[in-house]
Amino acid sequence: MPTIYEVARQAGVSIATVSRVSSNGAVVAEETRGRVLQAIADLGYQPSRLGRSLAEGTHGASGIVFPDLTGPYYSEVILGYEDQAATDGQSVLILGTHGREHADDLVRELAGRVDGLVIMGRTVSDEVVTALADGGLPIVLLARPPAGGADTARTENLLAAVTLTSHLIEHGHRRLAFIGDPDSSPDAGERWAGFRAALLRAGMAAAPSAVRSSFREHEGYAAASELLDRSTRPTALVCANDEIALGTYGACQERGLRIPHDVAVTGWDDIAIARYISPTLTTVRQPLRELGALAARLMRERVHGGRVEPRHEMLPTELMIRSSCGCGRSPAEAPANDTQRCDHPAPLGAREKVAPHSRAPGFEV
Amino acid sequence: MPTIYEVARQAGVSIATVSRVSSNGAVVAEETRGRVLQAIADLGYQPSRLGRSLAEGTHGASGIVFPDLTGPYYSEVILGYEDQAATDGQSVLILGTHGREHADDLVRELAGRVDGLVIMGRTVSDEVVTALADGGLPIVLLARPPAGGADTARTENLLAAVTLTSHLIEHGHRRLAFIGDPDSSPDAGERWAGFRAALLRAGMAAAPSAVRSSFREHEGYAAASELLDRSTRPTALVCANDEIALGTYGACQERGLRIPHDVAVTGWDDIAIARYISPTLTTVRQPLRELGALAARLMRERVHGGRVEPRHEMLPTELMIRSSCGCGRSPAEAPANDTQRCDHPAPLGAREKVAPHSRAPGFEV
């Protein structure tokens, strides 16, 4: 790789002039610029990002940290982030912690390569996040509560969960159960809170039942099996995400229970399978790409816009009503490959933007 | 962020000593090392990657370029790559070209930040690939034919396509058609070639029919519609990937054609939906994560192993026989959420590693 010195010699100018031509748009005589451009082309010169970054004191890059990439969730967010960042001329470094022991070290190492960091979920200890933020590194937290003055971006959970649960209640269900682990993540916790709030509002608050499950299909299957084998089994299962719902489908099938006739099931995320499985799955869609793009914009404001006070953004979610809740044609006659949206008796309010700390007004949570 | 100078001053030593303590394991008096370590801890010093990289002449990072991130294909490969690279202590930069006009420029820019580049599919012009490779930058090409002395890594297509097509023929099908665009990518081209080879072997070579389609579902739907409306419609459709197959399912449904009874359908990739859709989709699984990990290992050999002669690797694929080919229980009684594997009359040879240029021995392609 040729350096700026070789180009300068080839063009018969100083390195300063080469720099002026190749990067900043400073005034250079047309004739000189031509000579330099020629030399650059001849040698195939490409300025070293290292030298440039060192001199400018900026990396022109940011990093995004995720726990793992199974399922579409993280990859969609990363895509949205990368797309927006690339549009802004910023490079993107990715780091999957994969539950590694020394994740904090990897993140610290990554921090040395970037102008800012996006951190998804509970991949990094609050301690490191705070230390990094205190050190002046712009940080955006995704699907995670605020920490250390960092920005946060998330999607609306509570109101959507209330709407979803209320929808099931309006279908006539009186024995509802939640499958998921409210303590595993803020997302799951808020969905659980919304579920309870809806029951409360309907005057069915007595001991809302939940069975703990990770976001994995096989744990969802186990949790659903447990619930369905109870003497008085629930007639509606609100699953913390679609994979749990998939496990629930399996458990129902095994027991000869028909969805939604015997048991209604709902999910969360709207993964592709939700539209293809039979019956199609009623679920909540999160704008994942937009979440990533939002993170990129927050980052830009910090790095280039000079913003210092933290911002906390929340994106609206969308209830996708299909068949598994009891709406629409019976699963037998419904085409497998069909996404339908029923009219909902009450307006599906999940579309409105909800300010943090003022969500679900009127409900005790 | 404190620099090495501040640490040196704090510890009362020279920057050289700090460097010795903080990075390379050079010999330092125990007492001095303690003082330096203390200063490092007090100041929260973290060596600048920029300074280090500039001095060492290496980035400690590589980049991976993909066209877009829709579908699991690219994200799985990227995950495999990132995982292996992180294990090797290397950072990973990602760049999605998204069909952008100036993709080549973005890639050139990226090239200035990394020790090597992985390029997927036809995202970058051969011209730029060759230029970069000539410039001495290690390059690994994924799902793309060799160029400019770069390494390549790919998955087996031809033999798997022969096996898959032969399987359909053994089911009794005589009118088979291929849906996909053989010219759009080497992958599609090889699948088409394998399809034809299998017909040839069965003595059904007369004008194998194909309808061009991109890898998108809606084009697959259109192509399948066209085929199914022909006066003598095919009884088996070999789709170049699963999304096309999904479109084909829709087209069949619309026409009241039952899969596999009236029309057999196969896909390629084994996306998650393939196991959940009804009937379950017979398809070919590619080891995507392994492909990414392989790319990372090839990169490491180049960057740190000092290898110069190009390597061209091919990973075996696996035929996933489910219901849509005609195997197994009828779709009506088969549980939707069930992956089954029939025994195949002939050994499913797609598992063996096939050397480039020696694949599918015995067939004219």
Add this chain to the structure above:
DNA sequence: TTGTAAGCGTTATCAT
């Protein structure tokens, strides 16, 4: 308009 030279934060080679 162009050139000179001082950083930017490391590592590595010499001396000492």
Add this chain to the structure above:
DNA sequence: ATGATAACGCTTACAA
């Protein structure tokens, strides 16, 4: 064992 100091490739005042 430790300290000066010269790279590394670039940007950017400041001079000319």
